[in-house]
Amino acid sequence: MHLKSIVTGVLLAVGAFAAAIGGAEAAAKCGASTGQAASGEPIVIGGIVSIVGPADFSSSGKAAAAYFKCLNANGGINGRPVEYMLEDDGWNPEQASQVAAKLIKDKGAVALVGNMSFIDCGANQGIYEAEDIMVVAGVGVPRDCFFQKNYAPTNAGPRVSNTKALIDLYNSYPGEIKKVVCFAPNIPNVGEWSCNGAIEWIKSKGGDGMTIAFDPGSMDATSLVLQAMAFEPDVISVSTPKEIAVPIFAAAEEQDLADKVHWMGPASLYNPDFPTAIGDYWNGKVTVDMEMNAADAGTPDMDNWLAVMDEYGSSSDPRDTFSQAGYLAARVTAETLMKLDPAKIDRPTVTAALRGVTRFESDIFCKPWYIGDAPRHNANNSGPVAMVKDGKLVAKPGCIDAEDPELADVHEYEKKIGIRQ
Incomplete structure (x- = not known):
C-alpha cells in the first residue's frame, strides 16, 4: 500500500506550519497555574503513537507530554503530578497490543491521552472496551478510530x-x-x-x-x-x-x-x-x-498551545494541527480530572468523568467538543x-x-x- 510515502506526505502537509507560526510570547498556563511543582502520588496516564517505522507519527503525543509537564510544574491534578507514559507501537498491530497491555494492566493507567496511530484503533479496541478505559486521542485517521465507545479523537478525520x-x-x-x-x-x-x-x-x-x-x-x-x-x-x-x-x-x-x-x-x-x-x-x-481554526490566529488558546510547546516541549517537536490536537486532548483530560477528589482518582472514576464531558470549549475548535456516553465519537465535525x-x-x-x-x-x-x- 506504500504506506510510508503516504504517511510521510501527511506529516509534511501539516508539519510545515512550524516555520510559519513562530513562537509564543506569553507564559504557558496549565491547570491551576500555581507555579508550584506537584509532589503528591503520581497519576499514571498513557499514550500510544507510532515512531519507529515508515515515519514518526507522534506529534500529538509530544504535545500531550508537553502539556502534562506544564501541568506538573503548576500544581498538577490538585497536587498530584501526572506520570505520562508514551509508548511506540512501531506501526505493528502486535506491538500495539503489547504496549496497550503494558500501560493498562501493568502500569495501571487511568486513561490514555494523545494517541496518534494508524494501527492502535483497530488493534486495541478489544482491550479498551474490556478494561473500560477511555482514550482521548489526538489524531484518528482510519474509520476504526471514529467507531468506538472508548476512543474519542479531538481531530475531525x-x-x-x-x-x-x-x-x-x-x-x-x-x-x-x-x-x-x-x-x-x-x-x-x-x-x-x-x-x-x-x-x-x-x-x-x-x-x-x-x-x-x-x-x-x-x-x-x-x-x-x-x-x-x-x-x-x-x-x-x-x-x-x-x-x-x-x-x-x-x-x-x-x-x-x-x-x-x-x-x-x-x-x-x-x-x-x-x-x-x-x-x-x-x-x-x-x-x-x-480541521481546526487557523494555527496562526493569535487567539488565547492558540497562543497558549504555542507557549506550552516552547516552554515544555522540544524545539524539534512539530507545531502543527496534530500538535494542537494533542494539546487539546491533554487539556480536556487534565481539566476534567481536576474536578475529582484527588484521593479517589482511579480508572472507573476517570472513565465516568471523561464520559461526563459534554461541552469543552476552546477557540481552537469551531464548536464545543465533547465525549459523552455515546457509542462512538466524531465530535469535531464543524x-x-x-x-x-x-x-x-x-x-x-x-x-x-x-x-x-x-x-x-x-x-x-x-x-x-x-x-x-
Missing part, C-alpha cells in the same frame, strides 16, 4: 474534512455542483472511506459522485485526471497528502482544467507550502478544509475552510458543518446533550 470542503463549494456556487470525483490512496479503512462522505452527501442532493482509488507508488497523474474528467465532474477532490497532490494538480494544469472544474482537498493539503508548490495558475481555484489565494492559504470566515449522512447518529446525540439544535 479525513472523511469529515472532505465533506466540509464539498459543502462549502456547493454553497458558494449555487446550482453548479452536481457531480463529484474524489481521488484517494488505496489504504483500507482510509482511502475510499475518506471520500465516501462527500460522495454520499452530493447524492443526497440529487447529484452523483465516484471515488478513484489508486496505488500512489505507481500513480500516473495524467491518467487519473483524464479518468476523472471522463465522468464530467463539477468538482474534483484530491484527498491525498501534499506530495501526492502536487503532481495531480500539475497534470490538471497541463490540461488547463482550473476553470473547467472546481478543485478541493481535505486538511492534508492545509500546508503553507501548498499554494507555492502548485503555482500561480491555481490562485483562487482551490478550496482546502481545515470547522473552517481556506482558499488558495496569492500564494497563501487564506481562511474563509465562518465554520462549515459536516452534513455527512454517516454522522446522523452523531448529530442526534449532539441534540440530546444540547450541542446541536
Whole structure:
C-alpha cells in the first residue's frame, strides 16, 4: 500500500506550519497555574503513537507530554503530578497490543491521552472496551478510530474534512455542483472511506459522485485526471497528502482544467507550502478544509498551545494541527480530572468523568467538543475552510458543518446533550 510515502506526505502537509507560526510570547498556563511543582502520588496516564517505522507519527503525543509537564510544574491534578507514559507501537498491530497491555494492566493507567496511530484503533479496541478505559486521542485517521465507545479523537478525520470542503463549494456556487470525483490512496479503512462522505452527501442532493482509488507508488497523474474528467465532474477532490497532490494538480494544469472544474482537498493539503508548490495558475481555484481554526490566529488558546510547546516541549517537536490536537486532548483530560477528589482518582472514576464531558470549549475548535456516553465519537465535525489565494492559504470566515449522512447518529446525540439544535 506504500504506506510510508503516504504517511510521510501527511506529516509534511501539516508539519510545515512550524516555520510559519513562530513562537509564543506569553507564559504557558496549565491547570491551576500555581507555579508550584506537584509532589503528591503520581497519576499514571498513557499514550500510544507510532515512531519507529515508515515515519514518526507522534506529534500529538509530544504535545500531550508537553502539556502534562506544564501541568506538573503548576500544581498538577490538585497536587498530584501526572506520570505520562508514551509508548511506540512501531506501526505493528502486535506491538500495539503489547504496549496497550503494558500501560493498562501493568502500569495501571487511568486513561490514555494523545494517541496518534494508524494501527492502535483497530488493534486495541478489544482491550479498551474490556478494561473500560477511555482514550482521548489526538489524531484518528482510519474509520476504526471514529467507531468506538472508548476512543474519542479531538481531530475531525479525513472523511469529515472532505465533506466540509464539498459543502462549502456547493454553497458558494449555487446550482453548479452536481457531480463529484474524489481521488484517494488505496489504504483500507482510509482511502475510499475518506471520500465516501462527500460522495454520499452530493447524492443526497440529487447529484452523483465516484471515488478513484489508486496505488500512489505507481500513480500516473495524467491518467487519473483524464479518468476523472471522463465522468464530467463539477468538482474534483484530491484527498491525498501534499506530495501526492502536487503532481495531480500539475497534470490538471497541463490540461488547463482550473476553470473547467472546481478543485478541493481535505486538511492534508492545509500546508503553507501548498499554494507555492502548485503555482500561480491555481490562485483562487482551490478550496482546502481545515480541521481546526487557523494555527496562526493569535487567539488565547492558540497562543497558549504555542507557549506550552516552547516552554515544555522540544524545539524539534512539530507545531502543527496534530500538535494542537494533542494539546487539546491533554487539556480536556487534565481539566476534567481536576474536578475529582484527588484521593479517589482511579480508572472507573476517570472513565465516568471523561464520559461526563459534554461541552469543552476552546477557540481552537469551531464548536464545543465533547465525549459523552455515546457509542462512538466524531465530535469535531464543524470547522473552517481556506482558499488558495496569492500564494497563501487564506481562511474563509465562518465554520462549515459536516452534513455527512454517516454522522446522523452523531448529530442526534449532539441534540440530546444540547450541542446541536
